[in-house]
Amino acid sequence: MIDRRSFIVTSLAALLPAGASAAGRPDQPEPQTRDYGPAKLDIYAAGGANNLPVVFFAHGGAWRFGKRSQVGAKPGFLLANGFVFVSIDYRMLPQADVATQASDVEKAYAYVRANIARHGGDPNRIVGMGHSAGCHLVALTGMRGGLPGVAGLILDDTRAYDLAALSRDGGMVRAYARAFSDPAQWTALSPASYVDGRKHPPTFIAYSRAPGRGEESQAFAKRLRAAGTKVTLFDGSAYTHMSINRDFGQDGDALTAAALAFLKATVA
Template sequence: MIDRRYFIVASLAALLPAGASAAGRPVQPEPQTFDYGPAKLDIYAPAGAKNLPVVFFVHGGAWRFGKRSQVGSKPGFLLANGLVFVSIDYRMLPEADVATQAGDVENAYAFLRANIARHGGDPDRIVGMGHSAGCHLVALTGMRGGLPGVAALILDDTRAYDLAALSRNGGMVRA
């Protein structure tokens, strides 16, 4: 069972300065980078990790920009609290439409499920989490069944998946 309190606190970790931990000590975890097909992902895992819960993070950037390294203090905070953290890249607009981006998220998740045990994560305890456009992509893929076996979705950026409001305000208009 996954304790939801970890993920609420993880959301708050974004407020910490980059490189800080919950105790205020600098933590600079180095990720291992993998090619999952259309893009790359980074796995941050504590040394000697075994069967830890995993946070699968999708960055924001209005579907047009951003990168997997834009994670602030999340990796250090989560590793210090007994979790593995994974951040992915996906192809961007206008070269890739949102359906293609959702497919990238699903491909990254499938790669993760197949390989995370080698890095100390539990493939049966993966939580999807995203920011802004990443939140939308996690919600979209998770709700349509594209993340089979996902333990939970943390959708803490509600503006990103209120598509009707985005459309009314011009947020979904291609430039």
């Protein structure tokens, strides 16, 4: 019997160019670090890069942990496939609340859009990407218009799309309860609050088998589609919450193949 993940890998393997294999992938490139104000970001670009599409990445860590260097194979894989890659830091709890973190993401994006051309990136072809807490922040800022001109979004595994619904469903577990302790802020900090009545870029939503991820992601995708947004929904139930991020860029990874197809259709 072929399991779901094996089937997806086999079906999508053809989307990965030969140069994207582990054996053919270049060594992890060294980034150029820049200070964008509240924190720093790393820019990964191949030598001679010129007017290439850009992936702008926000790491996870429960809004409290993590750092921009935790990127795994993403930079090498994306550079090998014709992209510039940017990974950002943002200030953390308890020093900075989630609203401040979202503002940091928007400031980092504004810096990248204003400066990425000198690193070989195209400021009009930036795709926002995030995992876990970073997924929530990219979804929130992207939905509310805080990433002007963003060409697409890759949202990788969060439950924090609609905080009021999450609370009603019993999903406000410790990490979420600590990050979103004030119910008066739930509407403003929920990406779903900004779906209706706005035009949104094409959005790729992935979810793992972690509790509640599938239900919340599917509900958010349904709402976006009802508003006229083009949505690609990836069933990552073969992954854990950590592996759905860690495996990105690895040879033969199903999510990587699906996300690359989305990127090429959106900005290539």
